[in-house]
Amino acid sequence: MLFNSIEFTIFLPTVFLLYWFVLNKSLKLQNALLLAASYVFYGWWDYRFLSLIVFSTILDYSIGRALLKEERQSIRKVLLWSSIVVNLGFLGFFKYYNFFLDNFVAAFTFFGKEISTSSLNIILPVGISFYTFQTLSYTIDVYKRKLTPETNFIAFASFVSFFPQLVAGPIERATNLLPQFSKTRRFSYSxxxxxxxxxxxxxxxxxxxxxxxxxxxxxxxxxxxxxxxxxxxxxxxxxxxxxxxxxxxxxxxxxxxxxxxxxxxxxxxxxxxxxxDIAEFWRRWHISLSTWFRDYLYIPLGGSRGGLTMKLRNTFIIFLVSGFWHGANWTFIVWGGLNAIYFLPLLLSNKNRNxxxxxxxxxxxxxxxxxxxxxxxxxxxxxxxxxxxxxxxxxxxxxxxxxxxxxxxxxxxxxxxxxxxxxxxxxxxxxxxxxxxxxxxxxxxxxxxxxxxxxxxxxxxxxxxxxxxxxxxxxxxxxxxxxxxx
Incomplete structure (x- = not known):
């Protein structure tokens, strides 16, 4: 469902009226309405892909509950990596399978070895890059004990599928959005x-x-x-x-x-x-994605704390991965690499925070x-x-x-x-x-x-x-x- 469509002009006021004037006495019912509305909103494109959101929701909710009870660090790491591998596995299959397959074939052809494969006609689920990163932030923050796992499944499922930002962000952190589903909400005219x-x-x-x-x-x-x-x-x-x-x-x-x-x-x-400058541009463009990569990739890699080699490596990694996140095409990788080149002089001269x-x-x-x-x-x-x-x-x-x-x-x-x-x-x-x-x-x-x-x-x-x-x-x-x- 598009924000700029006739369907949405009917959908939004209907949900709004039910939310504030019918179910306003019950937080649980409000959350349940938001969950149902979000699934209708997403399923408007292709209801079959609702199963992916539901699976991801159940997976990370269950892992979060397991992390709450588990104290052994080795088991906690297994739980964390289970979430990362499964979520990124789905993202990789739907978004990058044919890209890697085509480049694999091209590499063998370049060296004179012909191999035959068949690409799959894969439909990319709308918003999968956004809600995958949103659920990953939840699992990682729970693992790091920055967030208490959610015990209310409806509240958690509503957080994962919240329809205003489900398909194109902002990529919300669980630490910011999830607690809001547990607080009583009062209508504010202003x-x-x-x-x-x-x-x-x-x-x-x-x-x-x-x-x-x-x-x-x-x-x-x-x-x-x-x-x-x-x-x-x-x-x-x-x-x-x-x-x-x-x-x-x-x-x-x-x-x-x-x-x-x-x-x-x-x-x-x-x-x-x-x-x-380009550093300021990236502090102002798609802030939710750039800060996600900063907190969950750049800083864990060492950020800019190491020597020159580490700074160069981490800068290129963050920009190339950011480019690749946008799609399975070398154009996005080149776009990311070009921005890294723009950024390097500022980083090396310590002017990236000017x-x-x-x-x-x-x-x-x-x-x-x-x-x-x-x-x-x-x-x-x-x-x-x-x-x-x-x-x-x-x-x-x-x-x-x-x-x-x-x-x-x-x-x-x-x-x-x-x-x-x-x-x-x-x-x-x-x-x-x-x-x-x-x-x-x-x-x-x-x-x-x-x-x-x-x-x-x-x-x-x-x-x-x-x-x-x-x-x-x-x-x-x-x-x-x-x-x-x-």
């Missing part, structure tokens, strides 16, 4: 309004920014041989805003929807395109130096996104080469209709960036609009009406969220 406001901004990002940029990005990337350099640069920029609007828009809708039900999810994006606060905090404009740093970081990010978007590495390299073949400083050679669409999309991007810049010190861009407009309700509602109008105009171009494929 919290619900804030949730609706964040949902509105998320829908704008998805429908107006991402989906419009997607039409041009797909056109240009799929036919890059026919376009001049300036058009190819535009295509890369459009994809840059497509993936940001698409993914951060989903996160905003997920966080806002959770707030409607009395839950607080962690922030997943913090204005990454205003970053002054920019912690948001740019130009308390000011209207950045300094010239900050502006140049943002533009440079943005340009490097756009270049890396070409590999992320391309069908394969050859496609990405040819795309980049074609940028410099000719027409880099000429007008884009799009036909009249697509040129008009490009101008319209750039106008929306400029509007979007302006709102993001003005609201960059908030959790999300329009969070503080009530403070900025004060008692001038007409200004506030005029802005909301404008956003809703844009969403309504472009809502016919319904597209899945990019990160559903990851």
């Amino acid at each position: 919290k619900a309004i804030d949730g609706m406001r964040q949902i509105l901004w998320g829908l704008f990002k998805k429908i107006v920014i991402a989906d419009n940029c997607a039409r041009l990005a797909n056109l240009i990337f799929n036919n890059y041989e026919t376009y001049n350099g300036s058009t190819l640069v535009l295509g890369a920029i459009f994809f840059t805003f497509q993936i940001y609007g698409d993914f951060s828009g989903y996160s905003d809708i997920a966080i806002g929807t959770s707030r409607l039900f009395g839950f607080d999810l962690k922030r997943n994006f913090a204005y990454p395109y205003f970053s002054r 920019h912690i606060d948001i740019i130009a905090k308390g000011k209207l404009f950045p300094s010239f130096r900050e502006f140049i740093a943002v533009i440079t970081t943005f340009g490097l990010t756009v270049l890396a996104w070409i590999f992320f978007r391309a069908e394969n590495v050859t496609h990405a390299i040819n795309y980049i080469i074609s940028i410099f073949k000719g027409g880099l400083f000429a007008l884009p050679n799009l036909d009249n209709y697509n040129l008009l669409l490009a101008v319209l999309s750039l106008t929306f991007i400029a509007f979007f960036l302006t709102i993001e810049w003005l609201g960059r010190e908030n959790e999300y861009a329009i969070e503080g609009i009530q403070i900025k407009t004060g008692n001038r309700r007409i200004l506030r509602w005029s802005f909301y009406t404008l956003i809703w109008t844009f969403i309504f105009i472009f809502s016919g171009n319904e597209q899945e969220f990019i990160y559903f494929q990851f």
